[in-house]
Amino acid sequence: MEHEQGAVVLRSLRLKVTPRRLAVMNCLGEERAYLSAEEVWHRVRPRLGSIGLPTVYRILDELAGAHIVTRIFRSDRKQYYFLCPNQEHHHHFVCDSCRHVEDMDLCGLDGMTREIVRRSGGRVLSHILQVNGLCAECSKQNREMP
Amino acid sequence: MEHEQGAVVLRSLRLKVTPRRLAVMNCLGEERAYLSAEEVWHRVRPRLGSIGLPTVYRILDELAGAHIVTRIFRSDRKQYYFLCPNQEHHHHFVCDSCRHVEDMDLCGLDGMTREIVRRSGGRVLSHILQVNGLCAECSKQNREMP
DNA sequence: GTACAAATGAAAGTTGTTTTTGTTTATACG
DNA sequence: CGTATAAACAAAAACAACTTTCATTTGTAC
Numbered sequence: 291m292e293h294e295q296g297a298v299v300l301r302s303l304r305l306k307v308t309p310r311r312l313a314v315m316n317c318l319g320e321e322r323a324y325l326s327a328e329e330v331w332h333r334v335r336p337r338l339g340s341i342g343l344p345t346v347y348r349i350l351d352e353l354a355g356a357h358i359v360t361r362i363f364r365s366d367r368k369q370y371y372f373l374c375p376n377q378e379h380h381h382h383f384v385c386d387s388c389r390h391v392e393d394m395d396l397c398g399l400d401g402m403t404r405e406i407v408r409r410s411g412g413r414v415l416s417h418i419l420q421v422n423g424l425c426a427e428c429s430k431q432n433r434e435m436p
Numbered sequence: 437m438e439h440e441q442g443a444v445v446l447r448s449l450r451l452k453v454t455p456r457r458l459a460v461m462n463c464l465g466e467e468r469a470y471l472s473a474e475e476v477w478h479r480v481r482p483r484l485g486s487i488g489l490p491t492v493y494r495i496l497d498e499l500a501g502a503h504i505v506t507r508i509f510r511s512d513r514k515q516y517y518f519l520c521p522n523q524e525h526h527h528h529f530v531c532d533s534c535r536h537v538e539d540m541d542l543c544g545l546d547g548m549t550r551e552i553v554r555r556s557g558g559r560v561l562s563h564i565l566q567v568n569g570l571c572a573e574c575s576k577q578n579r580e581m582p
Numbered sequence: 583g584t585a586c587a588a589a590t591g592a593a594a595g596t597t598g599t600t601t602t603t604g605t606t607t608a609t610a611c612g
Numbered sequence: 613c614g615t616a617t618a619a620a621c622a623a624a625a626a627c628a629a630c631t632t633t634c635a636t637t638t639g640t641a642c
């Protein structure tokens with residue numbers, strides 16, 4: 291995500307355009323992978339001179355609230371974030387090795403949703419679908435999971 | 437889950453049959469819903485006289501490790517547990533109102549998996565699929581989400 | 583019954599995240 | 613271009629969920 295592009299996004303969210311926010315957005319834009327708040331912190335610190343960890347959390351929260359970044363909860367009980375400005379209904383293919391995240395435009399749960407409703411008589415409101423594996427690159431190099 | 441049944445499960449896991457472990461299993465067996473460790477604690481305490489919260493965590497960990505209970509992570513960063521001895525590949529339909537959990541034998545992701553592999557060239561290793569909604573009962577009563 | 587490994591409680595520790603409070607900074611407006 | 617002011621920020625402490633440690637108790641095999 292380029293500087294000017296980031297500024298436009300921030301202004302459209304009525305957020306002030308500050309070096310910290312731009313740095314966090316750039317950081318996530320450069321990696322197409324998920325990062326923890328602390329990892330983002332380590333990456334942006336040198337560029338800014340200094341930034342507090344709570345500030346990183348606050349910025350990530352704001353961006354997640356605006357659906358500019360997506361927050362995922364992994365089984366290590368940490369929250370991870372990645373840039374995902376795509377507002378359409380979609381899911382993610384996550385590489386277990388390099389953490390690369392790819393959008394998947396396919397969902398394929400409509401039929402299943404109907405089936406659940408038919409069988410159980412309940413109502414389906416949402417679903418979480420995440421596909422884990424190895425991206426093409428890691429698969430080629432036969433990388434193991436970390 | 438009845439007493440003797442619980443004892444059999446514990447013995448097959450080479451775990452000692454203790455009142456605490458039986459109480460935790462019974463507790464989760466009675467609710468067909470997910471509970472937090474603390475909620476389990478509150479429910480089993482009166483039956484046992486007393487039990488420490490760390491013990492509840494330990495027991496839930498053991499049972500989760502043995503795939504007798506399933507652990508889920510929700511966006512409140514807490515871990516929840518429910519009894520699910522079903523070892524077949526399946527997913528869950530979770531009621532957002534009463535937390536009731538139903539097994540779904542349908543998965544329907546095989547075709548999608550093939551499509552992802554075809555398009556991206558990566559490898560799919562696993563997936564998380566969880567369907568949220570209202571169970572038949574809550575839907576009928578038009579219950580809101582908590 | 584007895585011995586021994588396993589289970590447990592109590593208290594303290596760890597970790598990821600959030601709140602608080604006082605200071606600094608971006609932006610709108612003159 | 614100042615300047616007012618609302619927002620952003622740092623630092624420190626607080627918080628909540630969970631885990632570890634270690635001394636004591638309890639199942640279980642013999």
